Amino acid sequence: xxGSGAQRRRSGQVLFLFVLPLFHPALCEPIRYxxxxxxxxxxxxxxxxxxxxxxxxxxxxxxxxxxxxxxxxSVDAESGDLLVKDRIDREQICKEKRxxxxxxxAVVENPLNIFHIIVTIEDINDHAPHFPKDEINxxxxxxxxxxxxxxxxxxxxxxISMNSLSKYQLIPNxxxxxxxxxxxxxxxxxxxxxxxxxxxxxxxxxxxxxxALDGGDPPRSGTAxxxxxxxxxxxxxxxxxxxxxxxxxxxGVPPGTSVLxxxxxxxxxxxxxxxxxxxxxxxxxxxxxxxxxSTTGNIKTHRSxxxxxxxxxxxxxxxxxxxxxxxxxxxxxxxxxxxxNSPEIIITSLSDQILEDSPLGMVVAxxxxxxxxxxxxxxxxxxxxxxxxxxxxxxxxxxxxxVTDGDLDREQTPEYNITITASDRGKPxxxxxxxxxxxxxxxxxxxxxxxxxxxxxxxxxxxxPGTSIAQVCASDPDLGSNGSVSYAIVASDLEPRVLxxxxxxxxxxxxxxxxxxxxxxxxxxxxxxxxxxDQGSPALSANVSLRVLVGDRNDNAPRVLYPxxxxxxxxxxxxxxxxxxxxxxxxxxxxxxxxxxxxxWLSYHVLQASEPGLFSLGLRTGEVRTVRALGDxxxxxxxxxxTVRDGGQPPLSATATLLxxxxxxxxxxxxxxxxGPTPSDPQAELQFYLVVALALISVLFLLAVILAIALRLxxxxxxxxxxxxxxxLCSKSGPKVxxxxxxxxxxxxxxxxxxxxxxxxEFNFLTSVDHxxxxxxxxxxxxxxxxxxxxxxxxxxxxxxxxxVST
Ligand SMILES: *[C@@H]1O[C@H](CO)[C@@H](O)[C@H](O)[C@H]1NC(C)=O
Ligand SMILES: *[C@@H]1O[C@H](CO)[C@@H](O)[C@H](O)[C@H]1NC(C)=O
Ligand SMILES: *[C@@H]1O[C@H](CO)[C@@H](O)[C@H](O)[C@H]1NC(C)=O
Numbered sequence: 056x057x058g059s060g061a062q063r064r065r066s067g068q069v070l071f072l073f074v075l076p077l078f079h080p081a082l083c084e085p086i087r088y089x090x091x092x093x094x095x096x097x098x099x100x101x102x103x104x105x106x107x108x109x110x111x112x113x114x115x116x117x118x119x120x121x122x123x124x125x126x127x128x129s130v131d132a133e134s135g136d137l138l139v140k141d142r143i144d145r146e147q148i149c150k151e152k153r154x155x156x157x158x159x160x161a162v163v164e165n166p167l168n169i170f171h172i173i174v175t176i177e178d179i180n181d182h183a184p185h186f187p188k189d190e191i192n193x194x195x196x197x198x199x200x201x202x203x204x205x206x207x208x209x210x211x212x213x214x215i216s217m218n219s220l221s222k223y224q225l226i227p228n229x230x231x232x233x234x235x236x237x238x239x240x241x242x243x244x245x246x247x248x249x250x251x252x253x254x255x256x257x258x259x260x261x262x263x264x265x266x267a268l269d270g271g272d273p274p275r276s277g278t279a280x281x282x283x284x285x286x287x288x289x290x291x292x293x294x295x296x297x298x299x300x301x302x303x304x305x306x307g308v309p310p311g312t313s314v315l316x317x318x319x320x321x322x323x324x325x326x327x328x329x330x331x332x333x334x335x336x337x338x339x340x341x342x343x344x345x346x347x348x349s350t351t352g353n354i355k356t357h358r359s360x361x362x363x364x365x366x367x368x369x370x371x372x373x374x375x376x377x378x379x380x381x382x383x384x385x386x387x388x389x390x391x392x393x394x395x396n397s398p399e400i401i402i403t404s405l406s407d408q409i410l411e412d413s414p415l416g417m418v419v420a421x422x423x424x425x426x427x428x429x430x431x432x433x434x435x436x437x438x439x440x441x442x443x444x445x446x447x448x449x450x451x452x453x454x455x456x457x458v459t460d461g462d463l464d465r466e467q468t469p470e471y472n473i474t475i476t477a478s479d480r481g482k483p484x485x486x487x488x489x490x491x492x493x494x495x496x497x498x499x500x501x502x503x504x505x506x507x508x509x510x511x512x513x514x515x516x517x518x519x520p521g522t523s524i525a526q527v528c529a530s531d532p533d534l535g536s537n538g539s540v541s542y543a544i545v546a547s548d549l550e551p552r553v554l555x556x557x558x559x560x561x562x563x564x565x566x567x568x569x570x571x572x573x574x575x576x577x578x579x580x581x582x583x584x585x586x587x588x589d590q591g592s593p594a595l596s597a598n599v600s601l602r603v604l605v606g607d608r609n610d611n612a613p614r615v616l617y618p619x620x621x622x623x624x625x626x627x628x629x630x631x632x633x634x635x636x637x638x639x640x641x642x643x644x645x646x647x648x649x650x651x652x653x654x655x656w657l658s659y660h661v662l663q664a665s666e667p668g669l670f671s672l673g674l675r676t677g678e679v680r681t682v683r684a685l686g687d688x689x690x691x692x693x694x695x696x697x698t699v700r701d702g703g704q705p706p707l708s709a710t711a712t713l714l715x716x717x718x719x720x721x722x723x724x725x726x727x728x729x730x731g732p733t734p735s736d737p738q739a740e741l742q743f744y745l746v747v748a749l750a751l752i753s754v755l756f757l758l759a760v761i762l763a764i765a766l767r768l769x770x771x772x773x774x775x776x777x778x779x780x781x782x783x784l785c786s787k788s789g790p791k792v793x794x795x796x797x798x799x800x801x802x803x804x805x806x807x808x809x810x811x812x813x814x815x816x817e818f819n820f821l822t823s824v825d826h827x828x829x830x831x832x833x834x835x836x837x838x839x840x841x842x843x844x845x846x847x848x849x850x851x852x853x854x855x856x857x858x859x860v861s862t
C-alpha cells in the first residue's frame with residue numbers, strides 16, 4: 056500500500072523532476088521526495104541521478120552521493136536511485152511536528168556540485184493509543200452522590216492527525232459513565248462520572264475497562280483497567296442476631312460461667328464495623344450479677360446465681376459501632392431452680408424432760424420446716440429415727456408436733472436422742488436432721504427386788520454373838536431416793552419380845568447379825584420376813600423371807616435315862632427270871648442325846664461285866680439279853696457297866712450301871728438285895744417302905760385295870776391293840792413337843808413299843824411317858840423329879856405299868 060501510494064507520488068515527482076534540471080543551476084530548487092515512514096531498507100525513494108539529470112554513467116563517474124547529519128539514505132551507485140538506508144521513524148525524527156522533512160545534500164564531483172534534497176516523511180498509523188498505566192486504581196466513598204466526576208489519565212498516541220487518539224470508550228456499566236472533555240489547550244481527557252450511589256455492602260469493588268481509540272484506518276486501541284474500590288462509610292448500624300435473647304441457667308453454676316453471647320453484626324467494615332457492647336441502664340442489679348464482654352458480647356455470671364433471690368433477669372444490651380450507630384436488644388436470663396437448699400428444721404418449743412409416766416400423745420416438741428427451693432425441691436417430709444416411742448404429727452403449714460407414742464421407762468432408757476430428719480423431694484433429695492436429747496425423769500415406779508426369792512442360811516450353834524449370819528440385798532432401778540433401799544425386819548416367827556435379842560439387820564447394808572449365841576437344842580430354825588423399802592413417796596417395798604437354820608454341834612453328851620439312880624442316888628435293879636431262856640430280853644439301856652443327827656446317834660458298849668458272856672448288849676438298841684441259861688454257879692446278882700457314846704466328832708459319852716438280879720419274884724429278890732453288897736445303906740428302911748407302898752399302889756392299879764378291861768370287853772369286842780407310843784401321841788393340846796425335836800431326828804431309843812396287854816408282869820420297862828411336861832422334865836435333866844413324876848402320872852392315868860425297884 057505504502058508502495059502503491061509512493062508509486063503514485065513518484066509519477067508526480069517524476070514529472071516534477073523532468074523539469075527540474077532545466078532550472079537547476081539557476082533555481083537551486085531542492086529536489087523533493089515524499090515517502091511514508093518505516094519503509095524497508097533498500098526501498099527506492101526516487102531516481103536521484105535522473106532527477107539531477109545525470110546519466111547512469113555519471114553516477115559512478117562523478118561519484119554521486121548524499122550527505123546529512125544523520126544519514127538515512129544512500130545512493131545506488133549503478134542506477135543512481137536514492138535508497139532507504141536506515142529505519143525511518145517519523146515519531147522519532149519529528150516528534151509531534153505536523154510536517155516532517157529530512158534535508159540532505161546530493162554531492163557530485165567533476166565538477167563538484169551540491170543539490171538540496173528534501174525528503175518528506177509521511178505518517179502512518181503505526182502506534183496504538185497507550186495509557187501511562189495499565190491499571191488505574193480509584194477509591195470512591197460510598198457516600199459520594201451521583202454526578203461526581205473523576206478525571207482519568209489520558210492515553211497517548213504519538214501518531215499525528217488522523218492517526219492520533221481520537222476517542223475513549225468505557226465498557227457499559229450501571230454505576231459509571233464516561234465523559235470525554237476537551238482540554239482548554241487542546242486534546243481530550245476522559246472523566247468518569249458516577250451515575251448511581253455506590254454501596255460497599257453490595258459491591259465493594261468495580262472493575263472497568265477504558266479503551267482509547269485512534270482515528271487510523273484501521274483504528275488502533277489501547278486499554279487500561281480501572282479498579283474502583285468503594286470506600287466504606289458508616290452507613291449501617293449494628294444489627295443483633297436476635298431481638299430478644301432468652302436463656303435459662305441453672306442456679307448452681309459457678310461464677311465466671313458463660314451464659315450467653317449476644318452478637319451484633321455491622322455491614323460496614325473496618326472501624327465502622329467494630330462493635331462495642333454494653334449494658335443499658337445503670338442501676339440495674341443484673342449488672343452486679345453478670346458481666347458483659349464489651350468486644351465479644353459474651354455474658355458471664357459475675358457471682359453465683361440464686362433462684363431464691365432473683366428468678367429472672369431482664370437486661371438491655373446496646374451494641375454500638377465506632378461511628379456511634381447503635382442498636383439494642385433485650386436479654387432475659389431465667390434462673391432455674393436447683394435443689395440447692397436443704398430443708399431446715401426449726402424447733403420452736405422443746406421440753407427436754409418428760410416424766411416417765413407421761414400419757415400417749417404428750418407433746419415433746421414443736422417444730423417447723425423450711426426449704427427455700429420451689430416446687431418439689433421445696434416439698435419437705437419429716438421422719439424420725441426408728442424404734443423410739445415417738446411420732447410426728449404434722450399440722451398445717453409445715454408445722455409439726457413431736458409426741459410420745461409409747462410407754463416410757465426411765466429404767467430402760469433414761470434418755471432418747473430423737474433424730475428428726477427432714478428431706479425434700481428433689482432429685483437427688485437433700486435432707487437435714489436435728490437431734491433432740493430428751494431426758495426421762497424418774498418416778499418411783501419400781502419396788503425394790505430382792506436378789507433371791509427367799510434366803511436360807513445355816514448357822515452353827517454356839518456362834519459368837521454379833522457375827523453376821525447373812526446378807527440380803529435388794530435392788531431398785533429408780534433414781535436417787537426413789538431407788539435407795541433400806542432394810543428392816545418386819546415379821547418373824549420368834550416372839551416379838553425376844554426378836555431383837557436374836558437378830559438384827561443393818562438398814563443400809565442388809566447384813567443380818569446374830570445378837571446371841573444360838574442353841575440348836577433350843578431353837579432349831581426360825582424365819583424372818585425382811586423388808587426392803589425405797590425412800591420414794593409413796594415408798595415401795597418388797598418382802599423376803601429369811602430362814603435361819605441353827606446347825607447342830609456335838610455339845611450335848613448322851614444322857615442315860617434308864618437305868619437311873621433312885622431319888623436317893625441309889626441304883627435301881629432289874630430282875631431276871633431264873634428260868635430265862637437264852638436271848639431273853641432282860642432290860643434296855645435307854646439314853647438320849649439332845650443333839651441331833653450323828654451327834655445323837657448313840658451306841659452302847661459294855662465296859663465291865665461281873666460275868667462276861669452272860670449278857671449281850673445291842674450296839675444300837677441298848678437291849679440287854681441273856682446269852683445263855685443261868686447256871687447254878689452263876690451269882691444271882693450281876694452288874695454291867697455300860698457306856699453310851701454318841702457319833703459326834705469328838706464323841707461324847709456317858710456311863711450307866713445295870714444291876715440285874717436273878718429271881719422269880721420281887722420278894723425273892725428283895726432279901727437278896729438286903730443281903731446284897733450294898734444293904735448297908737442308911738436309907739434302906741425308908742426305901743423298903745417306899746417299895747411296899749409302891750407295890751400296894753401297883754396292885755390297886757392292876758385291879759383297876761382289870762376292872763376297866765372287863766368293863767370294856769363287856770361293851771365291845773374290840774381286840775386288844777398294841778399301842779405305839781410316840782412322842783407325838785402325847786400331845787393332845789397343841790404342839791407341846793419340845794421344839795428341838797421338831798426338827799432333826801428323834802433318838803430312836805424313844806420310839807418304843809410296849810404291849811398293851813399287861814399280862815406279863817415281867818416286862819419291866821420305863822417306856823415312854825405320856826406327858827409332855829414329864830418329857831420336858833426328863834430332858835431338862837432333873838432325874839429325881841422324873842422318877843417321881845413318872846410314878847405319879849402312871850398312877851393317875853394308868854396307861855402302863857412300871858415296876859420301879861429301888862435297891
Ligand atoms: C445421745 O447423744 C449424746 C451426745 O451426742 C451422747 O452422749 C449419748 O450417749 C446419746 N444417748 C443415746 C441414748 O444414744
Ligand atoms: C422420785 O419419784 C417422784 C414421783 O414418784 C418424783 O417426783 C421425784 O422427782 C423422783 N425423785 C428423783 C430423784 O428422781
Ligand atoms: C410385808 O410384810 C409386812 C408384814 O407382814 C406386811 O405388812 C406388808 O404388807 C408386806 N408387804 C408386801 C409387799 O408383801
